[in-house]
Amino acid sequence: MTGSALVTRLDVRGVWWVFVVVALAYAVVRGLGSGLVDLHVYRTGGEVWLTGGRLYDDFPGVLPFTYPPFAAVLFSALALPPWPVVMALWTAAGLALFTVACQVAARHDALPRTGLGLAAASLLLEPVRGTLELGQVNLLLIGLVAADCLLPRTPWPRGLLVGIAAAVKLTPAVFVLFFLSRRRWRPALTAAAAFAACGGLGWALAPRDSESFWFHAVLDPQRVGGLAYSGNQSLHGLLFRLGAPDLLWPVLCVVVLVATAVLLPRVRDDLTAVVAVAAAGLLVSPVSWSHHWVWVAPALLVLRGRTRVVAALVFAVGPHWLLPKSRDRELDWTWWQHVVGNTYVWLALAFLVALLIRGGRAASTTGVGAAPDRLETDPAIAFAAERSPRWRGR
Template sequence: MAGSSPGRPPRRRRPPLRGATSPAGVRLSGAPLLPRASASRDGTPHTRWHVHRAPSRVPPPVSVKARLFCIARSTDPGAASGGLGCGRVRAEGAGAADERRRVEQGTGAASGADPVGAALDRGRRCVAWLTGHADWVFAGSLALHVLVLAVHPPTPLDLRVYREGAPHVLTGGLYDYALHTKPPIPVLPFTYPPFAALLFLPLSPLPWTVLLALWQMLSIAALVVLAAGALGLLTPRPGGRTRDLALLWAAAGLWTAPVRHTLDQGQVNLLLGAAVLGGLALCRGAAARGTAVGLASSVKLTPAVAGLYLLVTRQWRAAVWAVGTGIATVVLAWCVAPHESVRYWTELVVDTHRVGPVWTMRNQSLRGALTRLLGPDVIASPLWWAALAGVTLVAAWALCSCVRRSDALGALVAVELYGLLMCPISWGHHWIWCVPAMIWLAHGPGRGYTLSRVTLALWALVTVTRLVPRLTGVEDGLSRHDPYPALLAWPGTVYAVCAVLTLLALARAAGGRRRLAVPAA
């Protein structure tokens, strides 16, 4: 052949790279021709060209439920269908792409057919966006809080009692001191153990403005620790996600009535709650966990109910450390102020009249709610004992259910809510445990139940709208000689009702039967 050398195969012209034709005569428009090494019959290497055909693999259709799950998790929807790339519109058909756009926008046929699902979808996407911008959300909430403080300065009466009453522990007149205020609580005495006065001694020399700013910062930091501890007890999460959720819950919890009441009054509840929850969730050793609970109980008796949590979860060493820490603080206070220690532990510790009236709306315990409904002699009423037995059974049911399914946060919330219900006086600012309760209702094993959703919505409605403080303002305008109005008494049971509903949700949540996991000693 002309132009070819003897003994060598004829030179083949290179075909075009585009517009090739298949053996069947079908035009392969756009299919590239790729080289493939080959050899002739005599062993001489040469190059053949073949058409590279992309695999015609069509991903399976992705359901609307899977896409909503992907959107709520803020991940690529392809991960929900085995990694086939369902998040890429180009890999779907035209109809599937249109359907996906309708699902993401919350409009179209799917949304019209299921408005509740569309609303939940929008809520999940909103929460996912807020979680992704948790730093800015928390900063905005904090800035708004500072603005409210500047426009409406608080009157932290309890902080004044801590600051002015603490020095009297050294002079022997700690429980004779009282801050005079207006009715229905005309005087505010120092009602904490002597050890608390020793801890409050460093507050006395500080200027009042500096003390206010410092107390606000410490309380808000304690709120973040409270939320982080609740999430840590709930279930192990990635560090970044736990941090973002903690900031988001702290930003929202900043506007609940118990937290705002604590900040306005300069109360110590957030610090004690952070000590208990942070110690139980973040401390690994039994000594640290028990010491945290013991110190919190030495400042105020209400956190002592956390010792029941240590017992039901079989943290024996931590429970021993908690008891030992409490005894050590009592001995230390007795060495510094023996007269005040004897007077408190033998006389004042059971005197509820010194703390305040039981019937007032400010008292949100079970006894306070029934007193407003049935009268001041409610303890002698069979209804009181029936309610007491019923709440105790529900709390025991909830606690056993939490231990059986290894729900640490649920067990602690059940113990704390039961303590608030059974305490003779539980002021509104004591109910900061509504924040961990709402965290469990939103993220715990019972989050899919209707009861949990309704209880979460009720907690949010009652606390964000500050219903109890508003009812307290109405109560202050009533005459003390008239019977307590039923129209005011029934709404005043909201915290007790929410607590009982939360206990029922804790009891009914599903879960496997396994041993409760606790941090190693």
Template sequence: MPTAPDTGTAAARTAESPARDHGGTDASPDTRPTWSTWPRSLTARLAVLTAVTVGVAYNLVGFPWLRQVGSYYRIDLDVYRIGGTALAHGVPLYGHLPATALGKPLPFTYPPLAAILFSPMSALTLDHASLALTATSLVFLVGSILLTLRSLGLVDRTTMTWTAGALFAGALLLEPVYSTLDYGQVNIVLMALVVADCLLPKTPWPRGLVVGLVAAVKLTPAVFVLFFLLRKDFRATLMTGVGFLAGVAIGFAVSFSDAKTYWTETLVDSGRIGLPAYPANQSITGMLARLGLDPALRSPLWVVGCLLALAITVVAVRRSFAAGRPALALTTTAMFGLLASPVSWSHHWVWVVPMLAVCGHLALARRDAGRSADNELRHRALWATWTLTGIALFVIAPHWRLAPGRTSGLGWPLWDQFLASSYVWWGLATLVLVAVVPLAPAHAADPLPAESADEDPELVRVS
């Protein structure tokens, strides 16, 4: 007997489709990309299960022959925990903090709200805090992938589950993701919160509030105001400001002196984060700094570069919304934020996970019926090539291949300079592609629920 379709999810999606600008999709009932059937292979499912199991175990506790089983030291988490402990005990947050487990004191560079959120970690051992944050990041990574897939039109639970599993396992091989996990960073958690606020068809909170609070934890997510502005969602734009101010106010309420120090002194200290020329700084500023340019020249060039990138981003985001593709608009905005930020460490580039998923979808989804077969093939090939290029780039991470023995990032040959800023070039090129290449409208590209198992006798269920 045929399995009943997921009518609840489909109905919710249908109800949201008229308001595509608010995170929903608008799929045509006559379109079904062939890739929606791939999870029917038993071999594929076993491969996904194996990859997910190994990836989760590797990052949580290690895995035989790949990583020594046991606890793994995560230096940034150590700093977070020290900052949270300092705040809880009234120690100045932006003064001289206790040394890390490596014996070296490192500064706390986040706003006070971040320290408030990290303070519960003071009740945990470093090993237990490491396990908790890693597990949370892995769960939130899955969540961000699921929300992206839903925005792309996947509503069938079987197809979505196995596709998300495959993307999750693949994402663990990307340098921004595994560096975030190895350092004990919070990039994945913050990304998932922004994705939820921007792509959920309906939110139980006022849309934009979470983005504002996230910006009060780490300033760079404030760039997503651009997403709301270009979508003409002015209420969400306002709520982003409300959320940010609320986060700042909480910091002042908990520790007025620390909040005052951060917003009047620490924030404007350009040297608090690190050397801009360091190879891991994958931003326009980092690229210019590695060229050895004088700061007096570098600053105006940075402004010009950011303005050009912003202009391209505005065009790209508007075209994405016009095509009914909010996930593409969101990830394009993220690319601009990474490029424009004075410091975007390579582990900040976790946004390539949803970006690559969107690019892959553009390569696999069907095009307009009126487009010639040759044009369709060229567009598929373009996005497929770009997706594969991105995967290879973020797996290889050229800046780390070049860096041993040359960690200053200065005095490198021109070709090495180009490779050392590979994330920057990929991000810029992605903005240009989205801005100029014709985008298939969502109603002609989004997939429908895959057929049920009982309708296809070749499907082997895995329980």
């Protein structure tokens, strides 16, 4: 390693440590006040399970517990240490696994030195900030899924971490679609088996709560919050705010999932494919709070040029928070407010459409089939081409 490269690496690590320390301090200060409300929910859920209470009853002063009983079993560990210790350890674990996700994505993108820088800079993005402020589980889950899907080799059976993540919070189950699109049948089966095993363990340890969750709570959309709230950046939230017919949502979900299944085999690069699956999952989920969109961090490695800059700015600002919100005021938005207030949804749809239209064309050409000047000017072809082994050898 040259001296300049070593200095650059040390500089990046220094920046990362500064951001991590600031993020930890910020989270702890928020937690001592009124912040980290979701971490309170997790801890309370663990306490309720330990004491034999009912997980899906209303908790005084705490939001409803919306996760499977298996998650409550894991969260019971949060009930043991003092609250300041829980805050610090939880935030540190989230930052560590989020950094793993960024490092894995950057190495897969043949830019290993950008991983720490991406993790540090991404702390400025609204989904990541929101996750830290709420004490959400998103940063841990993205680390598990990214490592399972993107590492070239894993010491565990591939698919195991996706299954565990889905058992904690159902939405990561969508990443089985990534394994299926790559004809990786064993990881897909492993993910399904891990999910079933964790669910079975949850049922064995909390049978009454498991029955309540799988037959009642999981079907109740009101448990996760108001659909109209601007923070719900999903197709369901967008359509609800527009006053669209109820039938339109499941129809569009099928369209998105089918389109994603069609485009995935055309996308050679695993990172792009994983980001596409994440985008589809966020779109079709009944509720995708804006802090769920932490997948924007690795997505910034996929995007190119002005597209990357625009996406970074949008996700740094979080435009939906700038508009009238709460108490169903979103139902009275004007046309331009619907455009601005659903920006995450529009960008995800545009990303999938661009992949569907252009990704296959770029992948099907011989030698990746684009001249260097075309690669530099056409982002859709660039991210498909740069990830081809033949392009990297040029």
